[in-house]
Amino acid sequence: MELARGMATQEHLEGLVLKLETVTPLSEEERRLLLGLPLSVRRFEAYRDIVSEGERTKQCCLVIEGLVCRYKLVANGERQILSLHIPGDIPDLHSLHIEEMDHSLGTLTAATVGFIPHEAVRNVTRASYRVSEAFWREALIDAAIFREWMVGIGRRSATSRIAHFLCEFVTKMKAIGLSDGVTCDLPMTQPEIADALGLSTVHTNKKLRELRQAKLVRIRANRVTVMDWDGLCELGEFDPRYLHLRK
Amino acid sequence: MELARGMATQEHLEGLVLKLETVTPLSEEERRLLLGLPLSVRRFEAYRDIVSEGERTKQCCLVIEGLVCRYKLVANGERQILSLHIPGDIPDLHSLHIEEMDHSLGTLTAATVGFIPHEAVRNVTRASYRVSEAFWREALIDAAIFREWMVGIGRRSATSRIAHFLCEFVTKMKAIGLSDGVTCDLPMTQPEIADALGLSTVHTNKKLRELRQAKLVRIRANRVTVMDWDGLCELGEFDPRYLHLRK
DNA sequence: CGACATTTTGAGTCAGCTCAATCAGTGTGG
């Protein structure tokens, strides 16, 4: 994916349609509705907040390009990354029904983001039951991913957590066509991966090396390659059902 | 709350209305709609599954009385409790839009549960935008609680996590009128609290004792009493905004 | 070639874990 300036609005919305279709089938009519959403596109540098905890917004944010995350900070300054969002995701869909952000939304890489007014989203959901269904499913799958992460952080070993994380990321990237199921970009530093998994940087590094030495994955220059998918899944107890993807 | 057999269906639904009103204001009309929902009531013993992972249901489950939880098991047999549900909650509202359960729903105490057909829920949401809004908010707050738990499990110390947990529980019980904000029933054993917080039983016991010795809480016979609310909140970094309660 | 960000490694520490008793509360049957 390249920088997005200059693309037609419709083109930007195609990622959204593609993403929704990974979980809900859409008719031509419904696709048209979505592609007609108004969008104001903005480019962010890496490590900027898109929306901060405590804010109240009147628009939803569509990831067009780049990697975005939701996170919270705790008193001692540590961070917990709550979720990762790839193109096609609307990480703050909830803002449609819950005024105040209880966490922040920020970029992990430079990113292109489109803002869609709440009113416009409400209109398309009112216009089509299936579209509102698709948004419901998106929001509920988001929650399902939180649950799976909770299990990982609460009850799985560091190694298992990392393996699970890699499986999930590749699977999600594959669903939207950004991975062949074996390899994809993973533009995160080790401290960031650590913050997502509730680990320390140093420990993450050491366990990552073990995965590499066990020939389960190859990680270099912001790119993962899964060498042994079955082995990695088993280690991470990864079962993609919680992602509720179609087919 | 007593055993519920023999009560009128409407009376059972009052808990739902009360709960929804803690997050969304409802008109008389909307209340009537909700009170008209068909309900088939069933009593469960403690430690029974209401719905199991992998199932597909055609109804939602309303907690009428008792304490219910959602949980997942991991390969080594350990359990992570994902959420607790008190009267008025619909812990599997998501089943309306996501076919397959990716976790189980079970009782922690004897409990009275009402089943509402999906079709009936869809009808009331179609009949009133505000009611559908209320359900959206319920589902999204559910996700907000997951996020807060993730932060706790991933980044807070055991003591802090326990303190946070107690604050949250009392706050939620107060919202539906089952606590005065200081004391309430907490019908969970220490192993169960441990499973909710991603801790071991022994460690939970020791940290709980510290909280008691620090005169922050009193815990005995399935009942908590908060002795020093400010102290407990500070220790647990508890800020109730994520619960998105009204007023 | 610096300057900076990121990864890697080593060493020592500790929060939280496991194992193994012991104690306490409740209920059952005689």
Add this chain to the structure above:
DNA sequence: CCACACTGATTGAGCTGACTCAAAATGTCG
């Protein structure tokens, strides 16, 4: 009213996975 059986709460004694601190190695890029 007591012995027995359970379940749950407590305690003590190590153990260890994950953490912190600190430094060195490696990569990236203007």
